[in-house]
Every structure is written in structure tokens, then in C-alpha cells.
Amino acid sequence: MIEVAASLAEAELLSLWENGSWLDTAGRALVLAEAGGGAEPGTAAELPIGERDAILLSLHESWFGRRLRCAVTCPSCQGRLETEVSTVDLRVPVGTGGPVSADGVELDVRPVSTADLLAARDRRALLLRCVRSARKGERAISPAELPEEVLEAVAAALPELDPQADVSLGMSCASCAHEWGAPFDIAGYLWAVLDTHARRLLYEIHELATAYGWTEREVLSVGPARRRFYLEAART
Structure with missing residues (x-):
């Protein structure tokens, strides 16, 4: 006990x-x-x-x-x-976010917070909340314009950006x-x-x-x- x-x-x-x-x-x-x-x-x-x-x-x-x-x-x-x-x-290390590259787009991505989980209405909305900025070449891109393949790269990168949030035995x-x-x-x-x-x-x-x-x-x-x-x- x-x-x-x-x-x-x-x-x-x-x-x-x-x-x-x-x-x-x-x-x-x-x-x-x-x-x-x-x-x-x-x-x-x-x-x-x-x-x-x-x-x-x-x-x-x-x-x-x-x-x-x-x-x-x-x-x-x-x-x-x-x-x-x-x-x-x-x-394991606590993450603070970092760069993610996909389809020629450079993104600055932060880890997911509890506030994100509570506020996001769906998976796409959750991933968009984690994108601090996005650029393609010299042009800034609004996160809302990002295509699904880029957001999938964001999703794939999140466990590496915040390992303590994705622990397994x-x-x-x-x-x-x-x-x-x-x-x-x-x-x-x-x-x-x-x-x-x-x-x-x-x-x-x-x-x-x-x-x-x-x-x-x-x-x-x-x-x-x-x-x-x-x-x-x-x-x-």
C-alpha cells in the first residue's frame, strides 16, 4: 500500500x-x-x-x-x-518548441498546452494553435493558409519538440x-x-x-x- x-x-x-x-x-x-x-x-x-x-x-x-x-x-x-x-x-527533456520544415515552408512551432486541448474544436484547429509563424521563402504565411500536408508535418514533429508530453513504457x-x-x-x-x-x-x-x-x-x-x-x- x-x-x-x-x-x-x-x-x-x-x-x-x-x-x-x-x-x-x-x-x-x-x-x-x-x-x-x-x-x-x-x-x-x-x-x-x-x-x-x-x-x-x-x-x-x-x-x-x-x-x-x-x-x-x-x-x-x-x-x-x-x-x-x-x-x-x-x-525526459521538457520541450519549448522549434523549427519545422515541410513542402518549402519554414515554421516556428510550440508544444501543445492544456489550453490548446480545451479550446481546439478539432485536430486541425489544435495544430494551427501550435504554429507561431510560417514563411515560404521571404513571404510570411498565415497559419490558416497552411495545407494539410504541412500540418501533418507539424503533428509528426510535436513528440520530438516536447518529449515529456509523449512518454511510453x-x-x-x-x-x-x-x-x-x-x-x-x-x-x-x-x-x-x-x-x-x-x-x-x-x-x-x-x-x-x-x-x-x-x-x-x-x-x-x-x-x-x-x-x-x-x-x-x-x-x-
Whole structure:
């Protein structure tokens, strides 16, 4: 069982869980990125996805440690594989963007941000938001004029421009020997860990409140070791 670090108080954990429970995946990632001294309030949406995810890796280290236990399904035989990785292994360079050339067009491209994902109505709109400037020879081109083949080159370049936003785990199935790269999403993983801890804590609060008539604040004022004793006593 993963223990919550002292740097994340139980009341703070429940507050984070409550604030993010009604949000979608992108919204939860922002709530987490701005928690615990990560990104400045109101700024996380504008960060490149890789920079946001680097913050989330640091938060996992601070709150739950460096070890991450993962389970994936083999796409070949559908077998279940379990592995453990370290946040150190998941860290790659955070991108800031750079030049992309395609069909005689020179582009300055920036990484995707959460704000882009929330605002773009479709894939083309998302890619256009990432083009800071475009030139063909001496002529500046409006991003809206770019043909699909040029935008496809932008899409192909994005993982290299922001590697931390496109992390995968090298997997090998012991049953069928299939090897593949399993995408890893630290935002989804961190939320899942937080959600598990929050729900377990809420059940403990419910059980102790039922047994002893304590309020939530009174339950949280009792340390974890004493709380486990009271839970065991209430169950006997």
C-alpha cells in the first residue's frame, strides 16, 4: 500500500479530490499541477504539456514517492502485465518548441498546452494553435493558409519538440513475446492514486463517525496509527 507523505495533509488531499472529482481529465490535470506549490495559480493551462507533466511527476515524488506500479494489457494476447517504474525513468527533456520544415515552408512551432486541448474544436484547429509563424521563402504565411500536408508535418514533429508530453513504457509480454510501447499518462495516474487514497479515507471517516459519533474534523485530528486502532476496535 502506498502511504501519503507528510507533505500532503489529509484535509488537503480531500480538498483536491473534491475540487477535481467533477472535472474532466484535462481539468483534473490543471488542479493537480497547481497544487502543492507546483504551477502558479491560473498558469498551468498555458504550460506545455511536458512542463505540466514534469510538475506532476514531482508532485507524485513528494506525495507518494518515486515508485509507480502499473498494469497494462498486451495488445497481442490480451494478457495482463504488471510492472513498476520510477519517476526518474519517466523524466525526459521538457520541450519549448522549434523549427519545422515541410513542402518549402519554414515554421516556428510550440508544444501543445492544456489550453490548446480545451479550446481546439478539432485536430486541425489544435495544430494551427501550435504554429507561431510560417514563411515560404521571404513571404510570411498565415497559419490558416497552411495545407494539410504541412500540418501533418507539424503533428509528426510535436513528440520530438516536447518529449515529456509523449512518454511510453517499453513492455514485453512474457506470454506471447510481443513488444510495444505503452503510453503513460502521469496526469491520469496521479489522479487515480489520489482518488484511491481519498475514497479510502472517506470510508474511514464514515466508519469512525458511525461508531463513535465523531465529526470529519475530529477523525482527521487523530493520527493514522491511532485511527487504525480505533477502526479495528470498532470492527470487533
